Amino acid sequence: MTREILSSAPAKVILCGEHAVVYGEPALVTAINLKAYCRLTETKTGKIEIVSKNLGKSMSYTLDSREEPSKNELYPILRSLLHILDKFDKRVSARIEISSEIPVSAGLGSSAAVPVACSAALYYLINGKLDREAIMEAAREAEKIIHGRPSGIDTMIATFGGVYAYRKFEEPIKIDVPKDFPKILVIDTGVKRSTGALVERVRKLKERYPKVIDPVIHAIGRLTIEAIYAIFDRDYERLGELLTLNHRLLSAIGVSHEQLDLIVKTAVENGALGAKLTGAGGGGCAIAICYEEHVEHVINALKAQGFKCFSVNVSEDGVTIEE
Ligand code: PMV
Numbered sequence: 001m002t003r004e005i006l007s008s009a010p011a012k013v014i015l016c017g018e019h020a021v022v023y024g025e026p027a028l029v030t031a032i033n034l035k036a037y038c039r040l041t042e043t044k045t046g047k048i049e050i051v052s053k054n055l056g057k058s059m060s061y062t063l064d065s066r067e068e069p070s071k072n073e074l075y076p077i078l079r080s081l082l083h084i085l086d087k088f089d090k091r092v093s094a095r096i097e098i099s100s101e102i103p104v105s106a107g108l109g110s111s112a113a114v115p116v117a118c119s120a121a122l123y124y125l126i127n128g129k130l131d132r133e134a135i136m137e138a139a140r141e142a143e144k145i146i147h148g149r150p151s152g153i154d155t156m157i158a159t160f161g162g163v164y165a166y167r168k169f170e171e172p173i174k175i176d177v178p179k180d181f182p183k184i185l186v187i188d189t190g191v192k193r194s195t196g197a198l199v200e201r202v203r204k205l206k207e208r209y210p211k212v213i214d215p216v217i218h219a220i221g222r223l224t225i226e227a228i229y230a231i232f233d234r235d236y237e238r239l240g241e242l243l244t245l246n247h248r249l250l251s252a253i254g255v256s257h258e259q260l261d262l263i264v265k266t267a268v269e270n271g272a273l274g275a276k277l278t279g280a281g282g283g284g285c286a287i288a289i290c291y292e293e294h295v296e297h298v299i300n301a302l303k304a305q306g307f308k309c310f311s312v313n314v315s316e317d318g319v320t321i322e323e
Contacts, residue, residue: 002041002042002043003041003042003125004039004040004041004042005039005040005121005124005125005321006037006038006039006040006121006321006322007037007038007040007117007118007120007121007124007319007320007321007322008035008036008037008038008117008317008319008320008322009035009036009112009113009114009116009117009120009158009159009318009319009320010031010032010033010034010035010036010109010113010157010158010161010315010317010318011031011032011034011035011036011101011102011108011109011110011113011158012029012030012031012032012108012109012112012113012153012154012157012158013029013030013032013107013108013184013186013278013279013285013287013312014027014028014029014107014153014278014279015028015029015030015163015227015243015278015287016028016220016223016224016227016242016243016246016276017029017166017220017221017223017224017246018153018250018277018278018279018280018281019198019199019202019217019220019250019253019255019280019281020217020218020220020221020224021151021153021166021167021168022149022150022151022168022199022202023206023217024167024168024169024221025167025217025218025220025221025224026165026166026167026221026224026225027151027153027165027166027167027224028163028164028165028166028175028224028227028228029153029156029157029163029164029166030157030162030163030164030177030184030314030315031157031158031160031161031162031163031314031315031316031317031318032108032184032186032312032313032314032315033312033313033315034101034102034108034312035100035101035102035113035117035317036098036099036100036101036102036110036113036114036116036117037098037099037100037117037322038096038097038098038114038117038118038120038121039096039097039099039121040094040095040096040097040118040121040122040125041094041095041097042092042093042094042125043093043094043095044093045093045095046062046063046064046091046093047060047061047062047063047093048060048061048063048078048081048082048093048094048096049061049094049095049096050074050077050078050081050096050098050118051095051096051097051098052073052074052098052114053097053098053099053100054098054099054100054104055073055074055104057072057073057074058074059072059074059075059078061078063085063091063093064091075145076111076115076141076142076143076145076146077096077098077114077115077118077142079141079142079145080115080118080119080138080139080141080142081094081096081118081119081122081138083119083137083138083141084119084122084123084126084134084138085122087134087138088126088127090126092122092125092126094122094125096118096121096122098114098117098118100113100114103188103285104192105192105193105194105195105284106188106192106279106284106285107195107277107278107279107280107281107284107285108186108278108279108284108285109154109157109158109279111142111143111146111154111195112139112142112143112154112155112157112158113154113158114142115138115139115141115142115143115155116135116136116139116155116158116159116319117158117319119135119138119139120135120319120320120321121321123135123138124321130319130321132159132160132318132319135159135319136152136155136156136159139155139158139159140152140155143155146195146196147194147195147196147199147200148196148199148200149199149200149203151166151168152166152168153166156172157318158318158319159318159319160172160318160319161315161316161317161318161319162174162175162314162315162316162318163175163176163177163314165224165228175228175231177231177314178231178234180234181231181236181314182236182239182240182273182289182290182291182292183289183290183291183292183295183311184287184288184289184311184312184313184314185267185272185287185288185289185290185295185298185299185302185309185310185311185312186278186285186286186287186309186310186311186312187263187267187275187285187286187287187288187302187307187308187309188284188285188307188308188309189257189259189260189263189283189284189285189286189307190259190283190307190308191257191259191282191283191284192283192284193257193280193281193282193283193284194280194282195279195280197282198255198280198281198282199280201254201255201282202253202254202255205253205254206253213253216249216252216253217253219249220246220249220250223242223245223246223249224246226238226242227239227242227243227246230242236273236289236291237273239273239274239289240272240273240274240275240289240290241273241274242274243273243274243275243276243287243289244264244268244274244275244276246276247260247264247275247276247277247286250276250277250281255277255280255281255282256277256281256282257277257281257282257283259283259307260277260281260283260286262305263275263286263288263302263305263307264276264277264286264288266301266302266305267286267288267290267298267301267302268288269301270294270297270298270301270302271290271291271294271297271298272288272289272290272294272298273288273289273290273291274288274289275287275288275289288302295311299311
């Protein structure tokens, strides 16, 4: 009988601390209710075939061929899958179909959620259970190709779900978000950008002006700790103020964009508690937090500026086998 497995992994928004997290500072991240799905079908072709519905792309790799696979957009996913096959010393052929609700290259962690979902499906096919650490490790193979200096935050949250304080090389700390936590809005600039290029831009700036940039990076880390205390105190005005301040610090290290600045200004002027870019910046998405009663007004103001805007929920789901 042909076996078929459907898996999923969530998108994320970084509430604060992106970029600084690459240099060992803490960041605060939440999984959200948008998912990437992987449908894996076991085959007898001797190949790994990967098809992305959203990208309209596919690739095929013959297992045990000595040829280097072609390095297209799906190659990072293949690397994660080969990592799992090598781990079990198995040659399982399969067709992998990816579909996703997560906008691509927008800072919502699509490039982590997809390899996490795919690695989980293959791991489950071979081992009949999910080992989250092993899945995260395999997905990081993809992340390393996509951008050379990943902090690991995206794969961690796509694997575990929930809300976490994350610091590189340390055990993530789960944060219980109070029930009255404000609404999180995601606003898409529609400007595509590359995480790798933006991480590299910060690295170069930091190398040129270490005495200027290092304190900013450290301030972002410190701000994340303050933001976590603000959540514990349920002081959402303070949290909002810190998020907007985080945006300004990110702007100082060169990763904002005029559209992101416009979103932050519009959101805050129309009643949001705070707003900032999320993820690598340079385009992609921004987030705003606001009380329920102000949501409509903030969304209307952003829509009037031509932005796509939607409200998301914190999601406790990490990587899941759906059936
Ligand atoms: O834009 P995204 O979803 O790829 O997030 C990148 C977050 C960074 O902190 C900029 C990089 C990283 O590896 O943590």
